[in-house]
Structure formats: C-alpha cells, structure tokens
Amino acid sequence: MASITFDNVVKNYGTFQAIRNVSFEIPDGEFAVIVGPSGSGKTTMLRSIGGLESISSGRILIGDRDVTNVAPKHRDIAFVFQNYALYAHLTVRANIGFPLKARKTPKAEIAERVEDVARRAGLEKLLDRKPAELSGGQQQRVAIARALVRQPSVFLFDEPMSNLDAQLRLDLRHEVLELQQSLGVTSVWVTHDQEEAMAMGDRILVVNHGIVEQNASPENLYSDPVNSYVAGAIGSPRMNMIQGHSANQVLTADGQNYPLFPGCPDGNIVAGIRPEDIHPVESGREGSFQAKVQLVELLGARAIVSLAVGDRRLNAVFSRRELGDIKELDTISVSMAKDRLLFFKPDNGERIRLAG
Amino acid sequence: MSQVSSQTLADASERKGLFSRLVDAFPFRWWMALPLILLLGIFVLYPLGFSFYLSLTEYKLTNRSLDFIGFEQYRRVLTDGDFTESLKITLTFVVAAVLIELVLGLVLALALQKQKFARNITRALLFTPMFLAPVAVGLVFRFLLNQQLGLLPNALAVFGWQVDFFSPNMALWSMVLIDVWQWTPFMVLLMLSGLESMPKSPFEAARVDGASFFLTFRTLTLPMLAPVLIVALVIRVLESSKLFEYVFVITNGGPGGTTESLQFIMYQTGIRFFRLAEASAMAFVFLLVLAVPIIWMLRQAKET
Known part of the structure; x- marks a missing residue:
C-alpha cells in the first residue's frame, strides 16, 4: 500500500512560492504524470516526494506514513533523474547494485538481483562497461x-526522457509502462510534454504557477477541463480560443460572427473548440x-x-x-461541433458550465 | 574542394620570388610567436643552457675558469654528505607538508562546501594566509614561535608544556607547520572549486540510494575530485620543494644544519661561497629528482 498524498504543501524559496498550498492524492499502483x-513547480513537487527538497509547510504521506521529515x-x-545521475567511475553492474550495496545486502544476493534486473532492462551485455561508454538511451x-x-514502493521520474531522441522516447515509454504495469508500483513521472503525459498517465496533474490546476484521468482532462489553462495545455494542436x-446564440469576436446554439451563455465569454471539432460543411x-484556408499540413x-x-x-x-480536394487559399464553409x-x-479562465 | 585549392596554391608558389617563398616557409602565424620565443630564449632557455654548461666546469666567482671538466661536479655533489642530507631534509619537508595540507585541505573544503551561513566572509578570511609574502610569514612565525618572546611557547607553558620550536628535533617540523599554515588555504581553494563544479544529481542519487557518507566519498567524491587533487599535488610539491624563505629568515639552516633545505644550500654554495658551478650541478640533480614524481603524477592526471 503506497499511495502518495500531498496535504496543503507549501514550498518557498525566499519570497518565491514554488508550491502554493497544494493537496492531492495519487492512489496505490497508479502511474501519475x-x-x-x-x-511551474512540477519538479519541486517530485523532489519533495523524494525528500530531496524539504517543504515549508504541510504534510507529505507515502502510504499511511507521514514522511514530511x-x-x-x-x-x-x-x-x-533527467541527466541519469549515474556513478561515472563504476561499471553498469556496480551502478545497478549500488542501492543494495549501500544497504549492506549480501554480495551473492546483489549479484543475483543485478543480473535479474539487467535482463529485464536489456542490459546483460553491457554490465561491465562504464557509463561513458553507453549511449544516452542505454544510460x-x-x-x-x-x-x-531495490523494489521500492514508489518510483519517481524527473523528465527522464528529455535528453533522448524521439524514437528512443517512444520505445522507452513502452518499456517503462510495461514494467510499471507488471510491478504495480506507484509511479510519478514529471514532464513538460503533454503528449507524453497523455500517453503514459493513468492520472495527470496539470501544474501551473505552483498549483495543480486539475488532477484527473487523461480522458477527463481532454473532454472536461476545469479552466482555459488546462484546455490549452492538453491536446495538440492547441484548442482554439x-x-x-x-x-442571441451568436458570438461576435473581432467583427466576425460565429453561430452558437440555444443555451449558450450570454455576455463576454471565451469559447474553446478543439481543432478536430471543426469540420468542413457545404456552404450555406x-x-x-466562411474561412480561408491558409496552410494544409498533411500528417498521413x-x-x-x-x-x-x-x-x-x-x-x-x-x-x-x-x-x-481542399487546398491552400480556398474559401470553405466550416462549422463547429456544437x-x-x-x-x-x-x-x-474558469469554465462556464452549461445548465442541464 | 580542398584538393582543388591546394592544387592552385601549388601552382601559384612555383611562380613566386624569394620573398614570397620565405613567407611560405615561415608563415605569418610563426612570426606572431616570435616575440614570445625571443623572450623565452633570452630569459629561460639561455640561462638554463648556460647554467647547465656551468655545471660542467670549475666556474667560481673568484676563479672564472670555463674549462670543461665533464660530470666531475655531479660526482662531487652526489658523494658530498651535505647535499644528500639536504635532499633528505627537503624531501621530508615536502612529503610531510604536502600530505598534511592535502588531508587538512580536503577536510576543510568538504566542511566549507556544506556551510550556508557567512560563506563568503569565512572563505575570504581562510584564504588570507596565501596572499602574504613568505618572507613576512617567516618573520611573523619567527617571533610567534620564539621560545622566550613567542605567544605559542608561552601559551603552551601555561599548561606546563615546554616546547622549543627551533630545537634541532623540532625546527624542520616548525617549517612544516608554517608551510601548512600558509598553503593549506590554497589546497582548500582548489578542492572547493573542484567540489562545487561537480554535478549534483549523482550525489542526490546516492542520498536516495541510502549511501553512507564514506561510501559516497569513496565512490563519488574522490574519483571525481582526483584530477583536481593531482593538479593541487603537483603545484604544491613543486612549490614546497623550493623551501627557502622560512629557513632564510628564521633558522638560517640551523640548528646544526637540520633545516638546510636544498634551495638554501644552493644559495649558500653559489651566492655566499661563489661556487656557481657546484650550485648549478646541485640544481640539475634536484631537477631530475623532482621530475620523476611530477611526470608520474601528470600521467595519472591524464588517465583519470
């Protein structure tokens, strides 16, 4: 049992507030991003869970245990870590075995567990190399x-793939997810890449200016964002605002009229529509x-x-x-999925929810 | 591309006169280095070469014979008990002083790295000794350690501890003490900059992994600091082997020759007794003795 709980956590650096009174819970076994x-404070939150950063006030719980201090x-x-943080003067074998050695595990057991983990991570052939002799992905x-x-109860990942190239990221993403699912260990993964977040997370915490804007499943974040920040941060290309x-069911912006539908809020508003919810229709x-096509980027x-x-x-x-056969500079008719x-x-930026 | 251009260059040079051929043979970039080469030649290479030549003669200021006598001076120096004794004294001093400075410097650097309060002022104060002239430091310690007048012997006497810092048994160790006082800050400075330029995340990883201080020190700090340590060692070995000022202003080699460092007897032989050839020979022997460990250390530095 190792859920992670933030209870009114505050972290100040001098006068700067990196974490502003944040509370959330990550249930046991989930992969949270x-x-x-x-x-925005995302790495500070992760480091606070790990104890590498002490918090100014509040409590952090791992499972039922208060680990704040x-x-x-x-x-x-x-x-x-983002930059791997390997021990440069030790071999791969000694690097992997280090946490066990630090805890005075018997040598035979270390050897056995290192072999086992190396096999799972596809590192059997590299065990006697030094980190400098490995590629970024291998490191x-x-x-x-x-x-x-060490089979810990929580994994913390601090932007672990930001130094890797795109293909490697995809591969490693799969491997990490498979490992996490097979082990069922609660994991927290920090990233600035919303696509990575959507692809990996059972749960996503969208963080901005030291607060959690929304803590929800990827589906929920996407279809039901609580505010315009989350709506803009999740999804690519970004939501149109x-x-x-x-x-009277017409939105007027910069002299243009956009037809709305009955029940829409009146007054000054921001309407958000995702790119995939705009469709070409027959004119009239x-x-x-009416819209003019400026650019077409074909993605397959x-x-x-x-x-x-x-x-x-x-x-x-x-x-x-x-x-x-729509092409650039055509004028076409489009409509927004209501x-x-x-x-x-x-x-x-707060969401205006429609009645009923 | 490069083939074409070298071809055209070759064609052009065939048509050139003497001047442009000279320019080709000695390109402009070499001329740029000429002033430095000249200065080096006049002030380093020539004196070095000349003193080596002197070491092969009988040259004295009282009898300026430049007759070549081969390695006779070297034989004399090496069989002369005074020189070998002095070599022993100097090496003892170097090994003791540098080792103490190394260990003390490392401990202080590790402590200073952790310090959060009043960092800059502490560092500024700690580093002051190395900004003082060694002669001045020598004079200060001459009085500080003086058995009748000195603060330290008097302070120790309060506890019933009679110490004569310049007795035959103690004098060399007092020199070590002074050197440690003056030059440990230099070690601290180098090591601190080495420690502070290390990446932080491996140390954080070790914290998470649960490594003890000694395990972290052994597997992370020391190997990463090794290049800095070696450079610090090389510099300090070279510097401390030039022990002269403290001896000159405090003990004048005494008591009973127990602090006659090599630099000091070279100075005496050459400048006091005018036997320049012999002093030159001593200098070259010492150069060889020093070169061995220095080259070995620099090799190690390259490997790490």
Whole structure:
C-alpha cells in the first residue's frame, strides 16, 4: 500500500512560492504524470516526494506514513533523474547494485538481483562497461534498472526522457509502462510534454504557477477541463480560443460572427473548440461560417488546416476524407461541433458550465 | 574542394620570388610567436643552457675558469654528505607538508562546501594566509614561535608544556607547520572549486540510494575530485620543494644544519661561497629528482 498524498504543501524559496498550498492524492499502483511548463513547480513537487527538497509547510504521506521529515533513503523510493545521475567511475553492474550495496545486502544476493534486473532492462551485455561508454538511451536504462533493483514502493521520474531522441522516447515509454504495469508500483513521472503525459498517465496533474490546476484521468482532462489553462495545455494542436461577446446564440469576436446554439451563455465569454471539432460543411448550411484556408499540413491520415476567419487564425484537423480536394487559399464553409464547444470566463479562465 | 585549392596554391608558389617563398616557409602565424620565443630564449632557455654548461666546469666567482671538466661536479655533489642530507631534509619537508595540507585541505573544503551561513566572509578570511609574502610569514612565525618572546611557547607553558620550536628535533617540523599554515588555504581553494563544479544529481542519487557518507566519498567524491587533487599535488610539491624563505629568515639552516633545505644550500654554495658551478650541478640533480614524481603524477592526471 503506497499511495502518495500531498496535504496543503507549501514550498518557498525566499519570497518565491514554488508550491502554493497544494493537496492531492495519487492512489496505490497508479502511474501519475505531473505536467507543466518550466518553472511551474512540477519538479519541486517530485523532489519533495523524494525528500530531496524539504517543504515549508504541510504534510507529505507515502502510504499511511507521514514522511514530511523523513530522509530520502528512509522513504522507500527510487528516483530517476533527467541527466541519469549515474556513478561515472563504476561499471553498469556496480551502478545497478549500488542501492543494495549501500544497504549492506549480501554480495551473492546483489549479484543475483543485478543480473535479474539487467535482463529485464536489456542490459546483460553491457554490465561491465562504464557509463561513458553507453549511449544516452542505454544510460537511462541503467538508471531505471538501478531504480528497479531495490523494489521500492514508489518510483519517481524527473523528465527522464528529455535528453533522448524521439524514437528512443517512444520505445522507452513502452518499456517503462510495461514494467510499471507488471510491478504495480506507484509511479510519478514529471514532464513538460503533454503528449507524453497523455500517453503514459493513468492520472495527470496539470501544474501551473505552483498549483495543480486539475488532477484527473487523461480522458477527463481532454473532454472536461476545469479552466482555459488546462484546455490549452492538453491536446495538440492547441484548442482554439475565441474571446468575444455572446448574444442571441451568436458570438461576435473581432467583427466576425460565429453561430452558437440555444443555451449558450450570454455576455463576454471565451469559447474553446478543439481543432478536430471543426469540420468542413457545404456552404450555406445552418451554423456554418466562411474561412480561408491558409496552410494544409498533411500528417498521413489527418491534416492540420490553418484557417483564417477575418484576422483570426483557427486550427482545424480534418480527416483525409474531410479534406477532399481542399487546398491552400480556398474559401470553405466550416462549422463547429456544437456539443464540443466549451466556455470560459474571460477574466480568470474558469469554465462556464452549461445548465442541464 | 580542398584538393582543388591546394592544387592552385601549388601552382601559384612555383611562380613566386624569394620573398614570397620565405613567407611560405615561415608563415605569418610563426612570426606572431616570435616575440614570445625571443623572450623565452633570452630569459629561460639561455640561462638554463648556460647554467647547465656551468655545471660542467670549475666556474667560481673568484676563479672564472670555463674549462670543461665533464660530470666531475655531479660526482662531487652526489658523494658530498651535505647535499644528500639536504635532499633528505627537503624531501621530508615536502612529503610531510604536502600530505598534511592535502588531508587538512580536503577536510576543510568538504566542511566549507556544506556551510550556508557567512560563506563568503569565512572563505575570504581562510584564504588570507596565501596572499602574504613568505618572507613576512617567516618573520611573523619567527617571533610567534620564539621560545622566550613567542605567544605559542608561552601559551603552551601555561599548561606546563615546554616546547622549543627551533630545537634541532623540532625546527624542520616548525617549517612544516608554517608551510601548512600558509598553503593549506590554497589546497582548500582548489578542492572547493573542484567540489562545487561537480554535478549534483549523482550525489542526490546516492542520498536516495541510502549511501553512507564514506561510501559516497569513496565512490563519488574522490574519483571525481582526483584530477583536481593531482593538479593541487603537483603545484604544491613543486612549490614546497623550493623551501627557502622560512629557513632564510628564521633558522638560517640551523640548528646544526637540520633545516638546510636544498634551495638554501644552493644559495649558500653559489651566492655566499661563489661556487656557481657546484650550485648549478646541485640544481640539475634536484631537477631530475623532482621530475620523476611530477611526470608520474601528470600521467595519472591524464588517465583519470
């Protein structure tokens, strides 16, 4: 049993608040991803769980145990660092075995467990090399093997793939997920890459300016964001945000009219629509508006289409079939999928939920 | 691309006159180095060569014979008890002083690295001794350690401890003490910068892994610090083997020759007794003795 609980955690650096009174719980066995821009406090949160950073106030629990003032080595965690943090003067074998050696495990047992973990991580042939003789991907694999060897109750990953190339990231992503699922160890993974977050997390914590904006499953974050920040941070290309004045089911923004639907909020609002919820339709259809095609980026089965509506740019994602023979500089009719429109308050970005 | 250009260059040089051929043979970048080469030649290479030549003669300031006598001076120096005794004294001093400075410097550097409060002022104060002239330091200690006047012997006497810092048994160790006082800060400075330039995350990984201080020190700190340690050692061995000022202003080689360092007897032989040839021979023997460990250490540095 090793859930992770933040209870009103605050972390100050001088006058700067890196974590502002944050509370959340990550249930036992889940793979949680903390995602946010640099400086948002995501790494500080992770380091606080690991005990590498002491918190200014609040409590941190691992399982039922209050670990707020417990040293890292007594928290039963393993930490994987962004730059691998391998012991440069030790062989791969000694690196992986180090946590066991530090805990005075008998030599025979160390050897056995190192072999076992190395096999799982695909490192059998590299055991006698030094870290400098390995590629970045191999080094990170050693770091993960070192984390695995002690069988901790929590894994902490601090942007472990940001120094690796794209293909390697995808491969390693799969391997880590498979390992985590087979071991069932509660894991926290920090990244600034929302796609990585969506792909990996059972749960995602969207962090910004030292607070958790939303803590939910990837599906929920995507379809039901609590505010415009989360809506913009999750999904690629980003959600289109149209700020304007709504009256009589028409949103007016920068002199352009966008048809809305009955029940939409009136007044100054921000309407959000995801690129894949904008569709081309035959001209003159109810609820449609005119847009000029600026750019078509073909991605295989789909295409990102940049549309100009007056001075505004909207991103749309069309399927191959929708795209048809639409090409750049065409003027087309498009409509927004009405049940997918989200509304936010223009001042604080808070979601305006529709009645019923 | 490069083939084409070298081809055209070769064609061009065939048509050139004497001046441009000279320019080709001695390109401009060499001329740029000429002033330095000249200075080195005049102030380093020539004196070095000349003193080596002197060591092969009978040259004295009182009898300026430049007659070549081969390695006679070297034979004399090596069979002369004074020189070998002095070599022993100097090596004892170097080994003791540098070892103490190394260990003390490392301990202090590790402590200073952890310090959070009043960092800069502590460091500034700790580093002051090495900014003082060794002659001044020697004079200060001459009085500080003086058996009648000195603060330290008087302070020790309060506890019933009579110490004569410049007795035959103690004098060399007092020199070591002074050197340690003056030059440990240098070790601290080098090691501290070495420690502070180390990546932090392996140490954090070791904290999470539960490594004790000694395990972390052995597997992380020491190997990563090794290149700095070796450079510090090389510099201090070279510097401390030039022990002269403390001896000159405090003991003048005494008592009973127990602090006659090599530099000191070379100075005496050459400048006091005018036997420049013999002093030169001593210098070259010492150079050889020093070169062996220094080259070995630099090799080690390259490997790490």
